[in-house]
Amino acid sequence: MVATETTVLTDRQVTVLQLREQGETQQEVADKLGTTGSNVSAVERAAETNVEKARRTLELVRTLRAPAQFTVSPGTSFDEVVDRVYAQGDDAGIRVAYCRPELYAHLYGLLAEVTDENRLISAVRIGLTEAGEVRVFNDLE
Structure with a gap:
């Protein structure tokens, strides 16, 4: 048992x-x-x-414990999300662990259910770990 x-x-x-x-x-x-x-x-x-x-x-x-965090609004394109991840990483002194195509694929896998035609349909919280891993929580209200 x-x-x-x-x-x-x-x-x-x-x-x-x-x-x-x-x-x-x-x-x-x-x-x-x-x-x-x-x-x-x-x-x-x-x-x-x-x-x-x-x-x-x-x-x-895991997202809340990430040292760099930000919220992305509905209507934001994937291009903007990727740009924001890199900008937040730069601001926090964190090297993002993904090249641009890998980051697109990673985010799309995490956000497919809240995406329509390459745009977010709901707000998401994104966190960057010290190691540059990208964490996503997509149940924001």
Whole structure:
């Protein structure tokens, strides 16, 4: 049994995830746990939601801990975002760890869901680490 006291998952969620990762169907898990397939589905869905929240929390903290941070407004083009990353790095004395094409690709991968026709559709928070890594948090209101 995995200790869950220090995680965002319940014991039941861990058990369901473990059994599902081992290739068991929801009905097989339900039979083992003496419950219904729909209950297993709900537990699995709640576990995945908790995992996603934990991942997003880590993204936020990593961005907030970056020594150079800035917010980019909706409507900003990718060209402007890339320019701002380099400008912020220069201002903070941080060498960005990506050449321009790599930075475009990196940012596009991180921001694809908040981009439309090469422009941001929502505000994002960008952080630069001491090592020049670019962190993004895109749940700003």
